[in-house]
Amino acid sequence: MGNPLRDPRDRRIPRVAEPSVLVMFGVTGDLARKKLLPAIYDLANRGLLPPGFSLVGFARRDWKDEDFARLTYDAVREHSRTTFRDEVWQQLRDGIRFVSGEFSQDAAFDRLAEVVAGLDIERGTGGNRVFYLSIPPGAFPAVVSQIERSGMSKEAPGWRRVVIEKPFGHDLTSARDLNDLLASVFAPHSVFRIDHYLGKETVQNLLALRFANTLFEPIWNRRYVDHVQITMAEDIGIGGRAGYYDGIGAARDVIQNHLLQLLALTAMEEPVSFAFDALRAEKQKALSAVQIPDDPATGTARGQYAAGWQGGMPVPGFLSEDGIPTDSRTETYAAIRLGVDTRRWAGVPFYLRTGKRLATRMTEIAVIFQRAPHLPFNATDAKELGQNALVIRVQPDEGVTLRFGSKVPGSAMEVRDVNMDFAYGESFTESSPEAYERLLLDVLIGDPPLFPGHEEVELSWKILDPIEEFWSASGRPEAYSAGSAGPACADAMMARDGRAWRRL
């Protein structure tokens, strides 16, 4: 029976999560404190969490409920996006529990199962559970099998969902192992892989831009597009992630998930609907059409940051970072030229690049159009005219830029590039929720379109594995100085194609 009070036309009534228990592993991590816990509060404050929603933390610390509530409170006060309200906090606080234990302890998980079952009775959560694994992938097998052993994964009554964060493996084989592990305990539609980029408003807006307008789709193909650049530049180094990062590198860390997802959304055909299987089908098709360069030596580039100056501060090189062996060959910068072998995109290169310790922090998708076939101006008049471009700025300054030529005011005919700008910051300022807010709500509602499926993950590894293999056999990455735009070989890679990277 449908809910008589819900009506799709009644857009004021928001989608509200079902009563459920969110069991969080790894509550003391940075992500939990800075993003997840504040996002939960923000959802509650916006009235999107149902009465009875409960949060259970599991960690090694010898804590009581109050201690975890304290941690949550501090995280909320410090990092929440919306204003703090006592009554909202009280509503959340009533449902906060903590279970202390090791992942190897059967007794601890039995206790967890009891606490969760108790919440069903106490708070009417109806057996619905979300397990959020904010823990290193090495701990997945232990936790997943404990969840199963303690009987918490059995569906009925209610549903079970599991949320995992990247990395989804480090190559095709390990990704399949991870998927097999999850599939042995959870149904495929219950596994939510979080790629927080896909929760960003601008990324979703890419779908609106492409499929809600008549203006862009006709030129979204090889007839008009010269090439596409997808960039995720970071100004920070690896920080405290040495243990994870060494041996993984920029391509596995960023290209495999974020950038290939952005590529899929840019290159895919129109899905028949935004239902998750329709959207996933199109993304899969796009990813399966991706071709890696015939010669990885000319179609890829790698770099490793050396000491330098970044934003007016001297910063150490990668090899001097704590926890990184001085002979590490891990790349901190990676650039790849990919093709998408479809009628729409044949011959249009997609350039993906990412790096740490670059000049600025910026993520964007730039669709660069071909030059006009003929310019009826004197050669000197349009000398400063570049290529038209549509740039989707994902962060930090979310929005869309359209770059085109315009006459410079004055008596001479002179054409120069100008920008037409749409800025989220200006237009829909405070309504823009954090990516994690959106994604958590989607998990609680059970709405998966924004989460990559395991097929997409595997396809991405199939693209990256041969390149990684080539790199591992071809010496050290080229050094680039921190605070620059990347290694010279990346510029050379573009120059060989007669193109250049957009300035960071």
Place this chain on the structure above:
Amino acid sequence: MKVELIDTTATTVRNELTRMCQQMGGLTTGVVLNLVIMTDEGDQYDAMRAATYAGREHPCQVLCVIARGGKRPRRLDGEITVGENMPGQMLLLRIQGELNEHVDSVITPLLVPDTPVVIWWPGNAPLAPADDPVGVLGQRRITDAAANEDPGNRLLELAAGYRPGDTDLAWTRTTTWRSLLAATLDRPYPAILEAAVTAEADNPSADLMAAWLAKRLGVPVHQEVSAGPGITEARFVTGDGKIVIGRPDGRNATLSRPGEPDRFVALHRRETAELLSEELRRLDPDDVYGETLAELAVAHQTTENAAGAIGLGEAGP
């Protein structure tokens, strides 16, 4: 930057605004809507505050039209504020004399082109907002029945004059309640036999929520009077007992279901600024509001007829 223009014309105001925007680097570009506030000196301050707050979510050009009563000569005074700690721009227009009959001629040239227009009457509004010379300029017309001396009757007027695009803050005030009620029925529940809404006397939001429940559930919905503030309780009577949401203090609510412990829910009464923000989020007609008004009018008619037939007035809502 702020400029005052005394005894001026709309054209002068517009030219001055253009000049100021150019001087400050072309701020018009970020404006996503025109918000026209039709008010008087008394309500002006609160309305402008709410608009400034809402402007953070929806950068807009605010046109605040202040009608000055009494017998005065025709005059238009303008006050333009651009970029003072707020996105968008604000125009304060004081209007007196016979110009009050032709306000639309002042507003039209000042609207930002290619951008939706919303008209908001924080206090008294025309009988049928969509037939008003200023009302026709907006694709969205916001009234507030609660500002009227007889809110119940005011809703009936609004129902009679309803056109798609009308909306009322009394309806907006019910959103958090309605959202919670809808969430309550997301879970399996026993058949609902009847429902009730309790609120302080003369609360138009309670009238609307009761009509909405009656329309959606198809069961009798009673209205009961309490000391407030606002709506204090909503109740579903089922075969297995009552599902009750009570909010005695205007902030904290308790949800009770048969056989389950009571649960605490935050349900604070929102300020005008938040209500306005919600209103501006969607600019297409609110069909559900239209249906609810119609339901209200029909229910009223039925009660009238029944009272007329029996010859005695039943206890009204």
